[in-house]
Each structure stands twice: as structure tokens, then as C-alpha cells.
Amino acid sequence: MAETAHATATAHAHGGGHGHAHDPNLAHHFEDMGQQRTSATLGMWAFLGTEVMFFGGLIGSYIVYRFTSPDVFGAASKYGLNVWLGTINTVILLTSSLFMAFAVHAGETGDRKAQVRYLLLTMALGTLFMVIKGFEYREEYHEHLIPGPHFSTEALHLPEEPAPPTASAEHAHESAETLKTASFLTVTPVQFVRQRAQMFFVFYFFMTGLHLLHMVIGLGLVTWVLILARRGRFTPSYYTPLEMTGLYWHFIDIVWVFLYPLLYLVALHK
Amino acid sequence: MSATVEEPRGGGGDGEYRGERKNYLTDGYGILSWLLTTDHKRIGLLYMVSITIFFFVGGAAATLIRLELMTPSGDIVQAETYNKLFTLHGVAMTFFFLIPSIPAVFGNFLVPLMIGAKDLAFPKLNLLSWYLYTIGGVLAVVSLLLGGVDTGWTFYVPYSTMFSNSAVIPAAMGAFVVGFSSILTGLNFIVTIHKMRAPGMTWFRMPLFIWAHYATSLIMILGTPVVSITLLLLALERVFRVGIFDPALGGDPILFQHLFWFYSHPAVYIMILPGMGVISEIVTCFSRRPVFGYRFMAGAVLAIAIFGFVVWGHHMFVSGQSMYGGMVFSFLSFVVAIPSAVKVFNWTATLYKGSFSFDTPMLYALGFIGLFTIGGLTGLFLASLATDVHMHDTYFVVAHFHYIMVGATVMAYLGAVHFWWPKMTGKMYPELWGKLSALLVFVGFNLTFFPQFVLGYLGMPRRYYQYPPEFQVLNVMSTAGASILAVGYLLPLIYLTISLWFERDAGPNPWDASGLEWETTSPPPKFNFDETPVVTGGPYVYPLGEPEGQDERLPVEPQPLPAGRS
Amino acid sequence: MSQTVTPTARHDHAEGHIGPRTYLVIFGALLGLMALTIVAALFDLGAANFIVAMGIASVKMVLIILYFMHVRYSDKLTWVFSVAAFLWLLILVGGFLNDYFTRGLVAGR
Numbered sequence: 001m002a003e004t005a006h007a008t009a010t011a012h013a014h015g016g017g018h019g020h021a022h023d024p025n026l027a028h029h030f031e032d033m034g035q036q037r038t039s040a041t042l043g044m045w046a047f048l049g050t051e052v053m054f055f056g057g058l059i060g061s062y063i064v065y066r067f068t069s070p071d072v073f074g075a076a077s078k079y080g081l082n083v084w085l086g087t088i089n090t091v092i093l094l095t096s097s098l099f100m101a102f103a104v105h106a107g108e109t110g111d112r113k114a115q116v117r118y119l120l121l122t123m124a125l126g127t128l129f130m131v132i133k134g135f136e137y138r139e140e141y142h143e144h145l146i147p148g149p150h151f152s153t154e155a156l157h158l159p160e161e162p163a164p165p166t167a168s169a170e171h172a173h174e175s176a177e178t179l180k181t182a183s184f185l186t187v188t189p190v191q192f193v194r195q196r197a198q199m200f201f202v203f204y205f206f207m208t209g210l211h212l213l214h215m216v217i218g219l220g221l222v223t224w225v226l227i228l229a230r231r232g233r234f235t236p237s238y239y240t241p242l243e244m245t246g247l248y249w250h251f252i253d254i255v256w257v258f259l260y261p262l263l264y265l266v267a268l269h270k
Numbered sequence: 271m272s273a274t275v276e277e278p279r280g281g282g283g284d285g286e287y288r289g290e291r292k293n294y295l296t297d298g299y300g301i302l303s304w305l306l307t308t309d310h311k312r313i314g315l316l317y318m319v320s321i322t323i324f325f326f327v328g329g330a331a332a333t334l335i336r337l338e339l340m341t342p343s344g345d346i347v348q349a350e351t352y353n354k355l356f357t358l359h360g361v362a363m364t365f366f367f368l369i370p371s372i373p374a375v376f377g378n379f380l381v382p383l384m385i386g387a388k389d390l391a392f393p394k395l396n397l398l399s400w401y402l403y404t405i406g407g408v409l410a411v412v413s414l415l416l417g418g419v420d421t422g423w424t425f426y427v428p429y430s431t432m433f434s435n436s437a438v439i440p441a442a443m444g445a446f447v448v449g450f451s452s453i454l455t456g457l458n459f460i461v462t463i464h465k466m467r468a469p470g471m472t473w474f475r476m477p478l479f480i481w482a483h484y485a486t487s488l489i490m491i492l493g494t495p496v497v498s499i500t501l502l503l504l505a506l507e508r509v510f511r512v513g514i515f516d517p518a519l520g521g522d523p524i525l526f527q528h529l530f531w532f533y534s535h536p537a538v539y540i541m542i543l544p545g546m547g548v549i550s551e552i553v554t555c556f557s558r559r560p561v562f563g564y565r566f567m568a569g570a571v572l573a574i575a576i577f578g579f580v581v582w583g584h585h586m587f588v589s590g591q592s593m594y595g596g597m598v599f600s601f602l603s604f605v606v607a608i609p610s611a612v613k614v615f616n617w618t619a620t621l622y623k624g625s626f627s628f629d630t631p632m633l634y635a636l637g638f639i640g641l642f643t644i645g646g647l648t649g650l651f652l653a654s655l656a657t658d659v660h661m662h663d664t665y666f667v668v669a670h671f672h673y674i675m676v677g678a679t680v681m682a683y684l685g686a687v688h689f690w691w692p693k694m695t696g697k698m699y700p701e702l703w704g705k706l707s708a709l710l711v712f713v714g715f716n717l718t719f720f721p722q723f724v725l726g727y728l729g730m731p732r733r734y735y736q737y738p739p740e741f742q743v744l745n746v747m748s749t750a751g752a753s754i755l756a757v758g759y760l761l762p763l764i765y766l767t768i769s770l771w772f773e774r775d776a777g778p779n780p781w782d783a784s785g786l787e788w789e790t791t792s793p794p795p796k797f798n799f800d801e802t803p804v805v806t807g808g809p810y811v812y813p814l815g816e817p818e819g820q821d822e823r824l825p826v827e828p829q830p831l832p833a834g835r836s
Numbered sequence: 837m838s839q840t841v842t843p844t845a846r847h848d849h850a851e852g853h854i855g856p857r858t859y860l861v862i863f864g865a866l867l868g869l870m871a872l873t874i875v876a877a878l879f880d881l882g883a884a885n886f887i888v889a890m891g892i893a894s895v896k897m898v899l900i901i902l903y904f905m906h907v908r909y910s911d912k913l914t915w916v917f918s919v920a921a922f923l924w925l926l927i928l929v930g931g932f933l934n935d936y937f938t939r940g941l942v943a944g945r
Binding site for chain 3: 038041042045046048049050052053056057059060061063064067068087090091094095097098100101102105246247250253254257258260261262265267268269270
Binding site for chain 2: 028029030031035038039042043046047049050051053054055056057058060061064065068069147148191192194195196198199202206
């Protein structure tokens with residue numbers, strides 16, 4: 001028989017019996033608020049881990065194409081994207097993270113007015129980010145840079161021949177050869193350049209679009225905790241939804257911290 | 271729950287039903303109490319029903335495949351239909367049966383019980399995960415009703431994105447949604463195991479079942495999101511025709527394979543690790559010995575989970591991956607076999623000088639050990655570049671993975687069903703029928719799949735519905751085996767269902783097994799334990815040996831069981 | 837992994853305290869690093885451009901994680917989880933590039 005000891009009433013840890021003085025925010029299956037809180041935090045970090053891998057697959061694919069057609073991607077980035085708007089958006093997002101950190105801090109100290117104030121500021125900046133992104137998308141639409149039948153590389157000042165992905169001349173010969181696939185699928189170098197230019201924008205729109213979707217979700221969460229904060233729902237011993245929303249928001253910021261150099265700063269020097 | 275349990279409460283009071291204590295099955299009636307439950311045990315049962323349905327869907331497809339393969343020419347179905355059959359078989363079995371099976375049913379049911387918790391960390395997310403599974407399943411059925419998918423469960427591009435005329439998007443989206451079900455399950459287990467162990471339950475006092483599910487959960491949360499984004503990219507390319515993976519449009523189809531296998535290889539470890547956890551529980555109980563090398567067993571599941579992430583390229587040796595990349599992946603694939611071998615050695619050492627009782631769960635466990643070994647060893651032939659060149663895309667590969675997925679995982683699942691059936695339902699199953707089914711499964715399985723090793727070695731390609739006549743004998747053997755296997759699978763469906771009404775009640779511990787789940791009633795009460803247990807020793811306290819490698823047991827006076835426990 | 841009979845860790849995390857001043861300092865650092873990454877992108881460093889850009893982004897990420905996300909004063913477990921995901925991303929990217937960078941390296945493929 002197993003030797004686990006069945007504790008007596010006095011010796012065991014809190015058995016969750018009713019009638020004890022509970023924090024009303026304590027869920028039934030947890031022993032105490034500390035366990036509940038650290039569980040929520042660990043759960044959120046595990047979830048953010050999944051988000052890293054989710055974006056990561058996309059970023060990994062982008063990196064592969066960038067390294068196998070660096071000049072095309074460089075030109076597409078430099079002439080197709082608006083690096084000023086991208087930079088402004090980066091500042092906006094970093095600032096919104098600052099305000100979110102202040103909001104969570106206000107949760108820790110129980111300052112309801114500050115919670116509301118900083119959550120509103122976070123929302124405002126998040127919305128501004130989305131508006132500017134919308135302007136960017138519109139600009140790209142007018143330049144015919146949306147992938148599909150109307151895509152055009154006119155605006156991009158593309159190189160005429162693709163540079164080989166590796167430096168040595170021997171490999172350059174091989175890769176020029178490998179552009180021919182099966183005999184019915186011969187792709188000329190010019191076509192390849194055009195295709196990879198479009199590829200850049202496929203990834204640009206998907207990556208920033210996915211990021212935008214997460215922003216929308218983030219704004220939804222901020223709205224929800226804003227409503228809770230206004231009602232005075234948070235106390236220094238319970239502000240978990242605020243804290244978790246903060247973690248999510250900072251994560252969205254981190255994604256952008258990587259998307260910005262990956263997409264906008266490819267070949268500024270050229 | 272009350273602070274003490276001394277006597278059963280008076281009739282009609284809280285916790286009473288018809289003079290008996292309420293358990294999780296009787297605590298709440300009506301369909302909504304099941305569909306809106308947050309009780310991890312009920313959710314485990316919901317999953318059991320769902321995955322059983324998909325098991326038989328995948329099995330029906332397999333039946334048609336094996337019928338077609340009885341003759342060298344294609345006569346029962348057309349070629350396109352055959353493609354749809356093996357795709358359905360693969361999608362249903364991997365995404366909707368194997369990956370959820372043991373974790374979603376037994377992990378959900380047992381993890382809180384085994385660590386002395388009242389529920390998982392996030393009960394509502396648990397229910398959500400079942401709903402996501404169901405929605406994913408509906409999407410898969412939609413793709414079936416729209417005529418099926420013919421790309422293979424691997425959805426290789428550019429065929430799936432540019433050329434296939436079948437219902438690829440619903441199927442891909444079904445797999446996408448069910449992936450999130452998997453992620454939530456894994457997330458729940460990780461947090462629960464870290465944060466909700468009972469007092470005294472240190473890491474090295476946990477049952478190996480828990481270690482296995484922890485390792486599995488790591489894979490679930492780190493790997494699944496990658497296949498999710500891959501399926502989205504696939505859908506994007508199919509809908510918008512923008513050539514992400516299509517070479518005619520500047521893309522690289524091998525990139526798809528990298529992305530797909532980055533998850534799908536660790537996914538096979540999701541399929542096997544929980545089974546290994548089950549086997550450790552069964553083998554110890556039915557040989558009355560603690561596990562040999564507890565710490566190595568725990569370390570091995572973690573090593574398998576981690577190394578399993580760096581070998582995916584062995585699915586792409588002949589696809590166009592660089593030769594150098596192939597060499598690296600080949601080497602690492604040999605490395606990942608080592609912790610698996612350690613586990614087989616340790617189970618064998620656990621069995622050594624044990625006192626066996628060959629109940630049904632033990633039969634399945636012994637079958638697991640042998641068949642997993644064969645499957646694992648044949649994996650090495652495939653890990654070796656030189657031999658894989660000849661055997662890739664032949665029946666050798668098919669036999670290899672079926673030895674592991676069916677010979678090992680499905681048998682572990684059935685062993686778990688029988689081992690924990692009394693705990694989950696409060697009823698015993700009929701032992702004779704159990705043994706008979708186990709035997710039929712073992713014989714049928716080997717007759718089905720061993721000939722396939724020979725077929726593959728002789729060069730018969732996979733996913734073909736016609737073949738040279740000299741392969742017919744082996745194919746007929748395989749189909750004959752499949753018919754025996756089918757009987758072996760159908761019987762438990764019948765006798766287990768019947769047992770719910772006609773069998774005797776099982777007590778809390780019919781196997782005399784060691785573990786916290788056996789310390790509570792069968793079926794358990796809604797919140798698992800009347801009082802939170804305090805743990806003072808490790809698992810596997812059995813008479814034939816001292817547990818070692820576990821945390822020391824502290825001396826304790828035997829406590830009388832509180833009255834009112836059955 | 838303790839050997840004692842204490843319950844699983846339930847204590848709150850914040851032993852140190854991150855105040856608004858710290859947040860402002862970190863914010864300043866983040867802006868500075870952003871400026872640095874733009875400047876670095878203006879020079880042609882060849883293959884190093886990518887590495888420098890990713891390196892700076894990683895430093896920014898670490899600052900956000902440690903301070904804005906409170907990992908600086910959290911328990912080891914949180915730290916492990918935040919590192920692990922990033923590490924796994926490196927495995928993915930590394931494995932992919934391991935193929936793409938070596939195509940043509942060994943004769944015939």
C-alpha cells in the first residue's frame with residue numbers, strides 16, 4: 001500500500017473548506033491567492049512561449065527568403081516601405097509599453113485613477129499605431145505593392161539579376177543554374193527577381209497583419225481591464241487581469257521590436 | 271469540502287445521493303452539466319468519446335485501404351479516391367486520435383489525482399480545449415463531406431496549394447483549430463504540475479506518468495504553434511495564389527517541409543511519451559516492483575522531448591535538403607534513440623525478478639515494450655542516410671511508424687483504458703474478454719505490419735493502390751492481420767460499454783496499486799480528495815524492492831482510514 | 837526541486853520593486869537602442885548588418901522582459917520559460933539556415 005499519510009484536520013494544509021475567510025477572488029481549486037497568482041503568471045508565460053513559436057515560424061521563413069535573395073529583399077524594403085512611418089510606429093509602441101508598465105504599477109499600488117489614466121493612454125497609442133499602419137497600407141496599395149494580379153515592381157528599383165546567395169563564384173554559377181527547375185518550369189532571372197519582390201510583400205503584409213491582429217486583441221483586453229479598473233475591481237492583492245494584459249501587451253511590443261529591423265532596416269545603406 | 275471526514279453525512283444532505291456519497295459522475299445530471307463542466311474528470315470522458323469516434327473513422331478508412339490492397343490492380347476504388355482514403359486515415363489518426371489520446375483522456379483525468387490537486391490550473395481553458403477539438407473535428411468532417419482531401423496528411427506543396435482539386439482548406443483549418451486544443455492542454459498540464467502538487471510531492475516523488483505528461487506538454491506548446499502558422503501559410507497560398515512555396519512563383523517547397531516537420535516530428539513524441547508514462551505505471555504494479563532507475567526514466571522523457579526537436583530533417587533526406595543538413599539530422603536522429611533505449615532497458619530491469627500477474631493491462635504493457643523496441647530499431651535504418659535513400663516512401667517507413675503508433679501507443683492507450691477503467695467508472699471490466707482482445711490485437715497487429723517491413727525492403731512504394739503481382743502474398747497477409755486487429759479493437763468497445771451496467775463494483779484500489787489516484791474512491795468525488803493529501807514518500811511502493819533514486823521516505827505512523835471511505 | 841516537505845512555491849514574486857523611475861530609464865534605453873539600430877543600418881557591414889540588427893533587437897527584448905515584464909524580480913521558473921521560447925526559435929531558424937546555407941556545399945547537392 002502506498003505510504004501517503006492521510007493528514008488529520010490539524011496537520012493538513014488548507015483543505016479549502018467553506019466557512020474560512022477567503023479572498024472572494026480565490027478560485028475554488030487553488031489553495032491560496034499566491035498559488036493562484038503564480039499559476040496565472042506561469043500560464044501566461046507559457047502562452048507567450050507559444051506566440052513566440054507562432055510568429056517564429058513566419059519569421060524563420062522570411063529569414064530564409066531574405067538570405068536567398070538579399071538584394072531583392074533589400075530593394076523591396078528600401079523603396080517599398082516607409083521607414084519614417086515604421087520608425088514613428090516603433091516609438092509609439094515603445095511608449096505605449098511604458099504607459100502599460102505604469103498602469104500595472106498603479107494596479108500594484110491600488111491607485112485606481114492612475115490605472116484608468118495609463119490604460120487610456122495605452123489604448124490611445126495602440127490605436128494611433130493602427131491608424132498609421134493603415135496609412136502605410138494605403139500607400140503601398142497605391143504603389144501597386146499588394147501581392148496578387150495588380151502587383152508591380154515599378155516603384156522598387158530592382159536589381160536586374162539576382163545576386164547569388166553565397167559569396168563564392170563557384171556557387172554563383174550553381175545557383176544561376178538552379179534557377180532552372182524542371183524544363184516546363186524554367187524561371188528566368190528577371191522573373192525570379194520579380195517573384196521574390198512579391199514574396200517580400202507577402203511576408204510583409206502577413207507579418208504586420210498578424211501583428212495587427214494581435215494588437216486588436218490586445219486593445220480588446222486593455223478595454224476590458226479598463227472597465228474593471230474604473231469599477232475599482234483591482235486591489236493590491238488582486239490585479240491579475242491587469243498584470244496579465246500587461247504581459248501580453250509587452251509581448252506585442254517585443255514582436256514589433258523584431259519586425260521593425262527585419263522589415264524596414266534591411267538595406268538602408270544601399 | 272469539510273475539514274474532517276468522520277461519518278457519512280445524513281441522508282439528503284450535501285454530498286449524499288440515494289444514501290451513497292456523490293462522485294464526479296453522479297454530482298450533477300443533465301446534458302448541460304456535462305457540456306458545461308469544468309471538472310477535469312468529466313472533460314477526460316468527453317474526450318474519450320470524441321477520440322473513439324475519430325479512431326473508428328480512421329479505422330474505416332484503413333479498412334478500405336487494406337481491402338483495396340488485397341489485389342495488385344486497383345479495383346475497389348479509383349486512384350483519386352485511394353489518395354483521399356489514406357489522407358483521411360492519416361489526418362483522423364494523427365491529429366484527431368493519437369495526439370490527443372492519452373493526454374486528453376488520461377492526462378486530464380489523472381494528472382490532478384496523481385499529484386493530489388483538486389483540478390487542473392485552468393479548468394475553463396480545459397473545457398475550451400475540448401470545444402476546440404470538437405470544432406476542429408467538425409471542420410475535418412466538413413472536408414470529408416465536400417469530397418475529401420487527396421494530398422496525404424502531410425499536405426505537401428505545391429500540390430496541396432496549387433494543384434489539388436480537393437477540400438484542402440477545411441481539412442487544414444480543422445488541423446489548425448485542433449492544434450490550439452493541444453496547446454491549451456499542454457499549457458494546463460505544465461502550470462498544474464509546477465504549481466499544484468500536494469504538500470510533500472516533490473519533483474522526484476511524482477509518478478513517471480506525470481513526468482511523461484510534463485515532457486509531452488513542453489512539446490505541445492513549443493511545437494504546435496509552428497504547424498499552426500504553416501497551415502495558415504498553406505491556406506494563404508491556396509486562396510491568394512501568391513507563391514509562398516511554389517517554385518514556379520519563386521518559392522521553395524522544401525521550406526514548407528521544414529516548417530511542417532519542425533512540428534510533426536516532435537508530434538510523434540507527443541504520441542509516444544504519454545504511452546511510456548502509462549507503461550511505467552502498469553509494469554510496476556503488475557510486477558510488484560518499483561521502477562528501475564527512476565531518475566534516468568524521468569531524465570529520459572525530458573531528453574526525448576528536447577532532442578526530438580532537432581531531428582526533423584530526417585523526413586527530408588531525399589527531398590532536396592542539403593547533404594550537409596542531412597548528415598547533421600542523421601547524426602542527431604541516432605542520438606535521440608538513446609534515451610528511448612534507456613527506457614526499454616529500465617522497464618526490462620523493473621520486470622526482472624518481478625512477481626507477475628498477467629492481467630489485461632500487463633499484457634498490453636508487455637506488448638508495448640516489445641513492439642516499441644522493434645519500431646524504434648527500424649527507425650535507425652531510416653535515420654541512416656544510405657539506407658533511407660532506398661527505403662524512403664516505401665512500406666518500410668509505413669511499418670516503422672505503425673509499430674510505434676499502433677504497436678506501442680494504441681496498446682498503451684488500451685492498457686490505460688483497462689488499468690484505470692475501475693477508477694474512472696467504478697466498475698471492473700470482464701477480465702477474460704480483456705485478455706482475449708489483447709491477444710487478438712497483438713497477433714492481428716504483427717500479422718498486419720510485419721509483412722510491410724518486407725514489402726518496403728523489397729521496394730513497394732507507399733500511397734500506391736496498385737503494385738506488382740509478386741507483392742500480393744504479403745499484402746494479403748497484411749489485410750488478414752488487419753481483420754483480426756479490427757475484431758480486437760471492436761471487442762473492448764462492446765464489453766467495456768456492457769460493463770458499465772452489468773459488472774461488479776470495483777473498490778478504490780482493485781489492483782493494489784501505488785499512487786494517489788488509488789487512495790480515493792472509485793469513481794472519485796468531484797474534488798478528488800476529501801482532504802488534500804500530504805505526501806511523505808515516492809511512488810511505486812511495492813513489496814519486491816526498495817525504491818531508489820526517489821526522495822527518501824520519512825517514517826510515518828500508519829493512519830487509520832477515516833470512516834466513510836469505501 | 838526541494839527535498840523538504842514544504843508546499844509548492846506559492847509565495848509572491850516581487851521582492852525587489854520596480855518603480856516608475858526605473859521604467860523611464862529603461863524606456864530611454866529602448867529609444868537609444870532604436871536610434872542605434874537605425875544608425876547601424878545606414879552602414880554597409882555586409883553579413884554583419886543582420887547580426888547587429890538582431891543583436892540590438894535582442895537587447896531591447898531582454899530589457900522589456902526583465903523590467904517591463906518584471907522577470908528581474910520573478911522566480912527562476914519564469915526566467916527559464918521566457919528564455920526557453922526564444923531558444924526554441926533559434927533552433928528553428930538555425931535548423932532552416934543549416935539547410936539553406938549549405939546547399940551546394942557537398943558535391944552533388
